[in-house]
Amino acid sequence: MNNHFLQIHPEVAIALQQGKPVVALESTIISHGMPYPKNVETALAVEQTVRDNGAIPATIAIFDGKCFVGLSKEQIEFFGKKKNVWKVSLRDMPFVISKKLYGATTVAATMRIASMAGIKIFVTGGIGGVHRGAEKSMDISADLTEMENTSVAVVSAGVKSILDIELTLEYLETKGIPVVTIGQNEFPSFYSRNSGLDSPLRLDSAIEIAEMLKVKWALDLNGSVLIANPVPKEQEIEANEMKVHIDAALKAATEKNIKGKEVTPFLLQWIAEHTKGESLEANIALIKHNAKLGAAIAVAFCK
Ligand code: PSU
Ligand code: MN
Numbered sequence: 001m002n003n004h005f006l007q008i009h010p011e012v013a014i015a016l017q018q019g020k021p022v023v024a025l026e027s028t029i030i031s032h033g034m035p036y037p038k039n040v041e042t043a044l045a046v047e048q049t050v051r052d053n054g055a056i057p058a059t060i061a062i063f064d065g066k067c068f069v070g071l072s073k074e075q076i077e078f079f080g081k082k083k084n085v086w087k088v089s090l091r092d093m094p095f096v097i098s099k100k101l102y103g104a105t106t107v108a109a110t111m112r113i114a115s116m117a118g119i120k121i122f123v124t125g126g127i128g129g130v131h132r133g134a135e136k137s138m139d140i141s142a143d144l145t146e147m148e149n150t151s152v153a154v155v156s157a158g159v160k161s162i163l164d165i166e167l168t169l170e171y172l173e174t175k176g177i178p179v180v181t182i183g184q185n186e187f188p189s190f191y192s193r194n195s196g197l198d199s200p201l202r203l204d205s206a207i208e209i210a211e212m213l214k215v216k217w218a219l220d221l222n223g224s225v226l227i228a229n230p231v232p233k234e235q236e237i238e239a240n241e242m243k244v245h246i247d248a249a250l251k252a253a254t255e256k257n258i259k260g261k262e263v264t265p266f267l268l269q270w271i272a273e274h275t276k277g278e279s280l281e282a283n284i285a286l287i288k289h290n291a292k293l294g295a296a297i298a299v300a301f302c303k
Contacts, residue, residue, distance in 0.1 A: 005097060008117055009070025012058045016118050021055035021298035023291070024069070024114035024122040024152070030059075030076065031085040031104035032265045033125070034272070034280065040080035042284045044073060046291045050123070053295030058119060060110045062088055062096050062103035069117045079104065087261060089142045107154065108146035111224065115150045120213070120301060123155045123294035125287045126190045127226065128264055129168030132250065139263060140171065147224035148175040153213050155294040157286040158188035158195065158228040161239070161246050162267040165195050172226060173200065178216065180209065181228040182293065188230035191282050192239040199228060206293060210300035229293045235285035237278060245271050245279075 008016070015022050025046060030039045043059060050057040058070040061079055068075070079085065079102070086096050088103035090112060096103040105113060107127050114122050128141025147154065158181075159165045169187065172179050181187055181199035189195035203209050209227060216225060230236075249270040258266045272279055 003116055005066055006113070006116055007066040007068045009058065009068070009072075012056055012070035012117070015056040019302055021295065021302045022058055022119050022121070023050045023055045023294045023298050024110060024117075024119045025050075025057055025059040025291075026107060026110040026122070026124050027059060027061040027079055027104040028087055028106045029125060029287070030080050031082070032087055033268060034283065036080050038280060038284065040077050042287060043076050043080065045284075046123070046287055047076075049288050049291040050295045053292050053299070055121075055295040055298040058114070058117070060105050060113050062093070062105060062109075063100070065097050065100040067097070067113045067116070069113060069119070087265065089261065090146060091142065107143040108141070111146050111150045111152045111154065114152050120152055121155070121294050121298040122152050123287075123290045125157060125283060125290065126160045127154060127156050129159050129163040129165070130171050131263065132162075132164045134164060134167060141264070144168070144171055144175065144177075147172070147177050147226065149223060151217055151222050151224065153209075153225045153227060153297070155227045155229060155290045155297065157190045157231050157290060160190040161195070161242065162249065162264070162271070165189060165197055169197060169200065175223070176221065177224055177226060178212070179226045179228065180212070181230065182209065184230055188228050189239060189242075190286070191231060191237040191242050191279060193230040193233065193236050194239050196239070206296035207300045210297050210303075213297075213301060227293070227297070229286075229290050231282060231286040232289055235282045237275070237282050245275050248274065
């Protein structure tokens with residue numbers, strides 16, 4: 001797509017032209033998901049993992065009135081250090097682009113920009129979903145509506161239990177979005193390999209997943225596929241250990257009357273602070289693990 005607002009890095013543009021594997025990466029993780037300098041180290045390590053596994057990384061962010069697809073090391077460093085970067089979901093895109101602000105893209109906005117650029121595979125940590133208490137608050141992430149509309153596959157470590165995982169899976173079912181876990185029957189919950197819920201689908205290799213993506217889109221079944229990649233055993237934090245922290249984070253959010261787009265970053269930051277290094281290390285490990293799988297899927301998809 002030749003869009004005036006799209007700035008594709010030359011390396012990424014050439015790879016796409018030549019039909020080579022490219023993996024999109026989000027930037028909210030860098031600006032809102034982790035503290036400096038771990039955020040920059042992780043973003044660069046994730047890019048390297050994608051390369052080591054045969055694909056070209058394209059980290060996506062907004063600045064200078066454009067959507068950048070593929071950032072330099074200096075740009076990633078800048079984003080990691082800069083304060084007050086806007087968290088950009090779909091509804092924020094026209095505002096942040098027209099005002100030429102600095103914007104880190106969520107899963108929803110990253111997917112949309114990746115799709116504009118022609119990238120089919122996107123790697124993240126965890127997606128937004130249906131929040132607990134959504135029957136009253138109606139807090140459902142635009143990540144889910146975007147997944148209904150945009151044909152970019154999302155590789156994640158499942159859904160954090162800050163959300164209502166069961167309702168999130170119901171919502172994905174309603175919207176016709178396949179959810180496939182690699183290598184196990186249970187759907188994972190980001191820090192933990194378990195969630196207590198069956199994964200709707202299971203496949204055991206990147207090749208099978210790429211095959212399923214090809215079939216889906218060849219059938220004109222538009223929209224995403226949620227691929228859940230359980231955190232490696234060595235880095236897992238048990239679900240009952242996390243439950244204490246997540247319950248406390250939710251309680252703190254209610255007490256402080258946190259609303260709207262602040263909810264997810266507040267919960268993530270609260271958990272990071274109250275679990276010290278442990279959750280951060282799990283987070284970093286699982287994103288690299290996802291990058292490896294995402295690259296393998298992209299490679300298989302391009303064959
Ligand atoms: N969930 C996570 N980690 C994250 C996010 C969600 O486990 O980093 C970020 C992603 O960028 C996601 C966004 O797209 O939060 C969702 O925000 P909201 O719930 O406000 O839609
Ligand atoms: Mn929300």
